[in-house]
Amino acid sequence: MATTTTDAASHAADAASAPGMPQLDFTNWGNQIFWLLITLVVIYFVLSRIALPRIAAVLAERQGTITNDIAAAEELKAKAVEAEEAYNQALADARVEAQRIIAEAKAEIQAELDDATAKADAEISAKAAESEKAIAEIRAGALESIQEVADATANEVVAALGGKADADAVTKAVADRMKG
């Protein structure tokens, strides 16, 4: 019994070691090493000649693009700030200009107004003087007329009273009376 079990055990061990660890079968190491070296050399050349330079170039290009884009964005931002400043400046200028125009217009209107007022004043005073002159003329004319009428009336009164009227004396007397 014991022998059979040991037999079985040794048999199992045999069966297990028959393939054993294929890793430790040194007869095919040369084969594996040969093909491995070829594999490594091929991968190395593919990577170092084609793949890695290509990827490095792409990464560098992307980095460059990103840097450029950031620079461009910054430039645009600066431009925007500049434009805003220019806009504000223009706005301020326009405001000042508007103020100036308003002041000018006001001054012009004022001047015109003053002019018109002065002209009107002058006209009014001229008219007033004319009127005064006319009034004085009329007054003078009226006094003369009164003297003539008084003269004529005195002459008639003297004639009616039967006297012979000396025209010059009458006129003189009337003038004297009127003066007094």
Add this chain to the structure above:
Amino acid sequence: MASEAHGAEEGGLVFHPMDQFIIKPLFGGDTIHWYTPTNATLWMALAVVAVVAMMVFGTRRRAVIPSRSQSIGELAYGFIYKMVEDVAGKDAVKFFPYIMTLFMFIVFANFLGLIPMSFTTTSHFAVTVVLALLVFLTVTIVGFVKNGAGFLGLFWVSSAPLALRPILAVIELISYFVRPVSHSIRLAGNVMAGHAVIKVFAGFAAIAVVSPVSVVAITAMYGLEVLVAFIQAYVFTILTCVYLKDALHPSH
């Protein structure tokens, strides 16, 4: 499969979890010469195809605004480039194509190995030992070329007390030569163990009672293996960068 289940129930579990790692000639025949195309050759070639598809075909348009495939290629590029720069330093950038080659090969070999019925080239020590030795030799040669005898300062811990330094030097020297061993076994061991465990679970799936558990376990393991496939490639690459840093700047 049925007979396998039968065997499993009767005569003590008969699994063949390691059969998936057997190297066979692609076009028949029994002998494997050094030049014979094998299943390992096929899956290495497919890894090359995958690398070319992703890094060359995917980026063919050289778009400033990348397509999806180009984004993945750029992601891989940026990932490794930044790793080399951060871990190994700016002067290590000239080794970037070399490190990228290692990473791309390992990551694609691992992922292609997760395709059912495929062959995982990185599960073989022959492959990982060569990869690790390449790194080891590169680092050692670069270290001596760059620093001359100063590279030996790597083993002379000047910050330790003088009495301890010879002992530390021995330890450092041993750890330095253990590097390629751990570097290679870590990768192959992780990948092989995961695949073997999946196969073991798959063997259990033949027993009707445990098959649901087995299927769930396989699914979980597969998810884990997807992680391991990437993480082991990452670990291998970052360790390469760390070793390279030692070669370029050997001071402690």
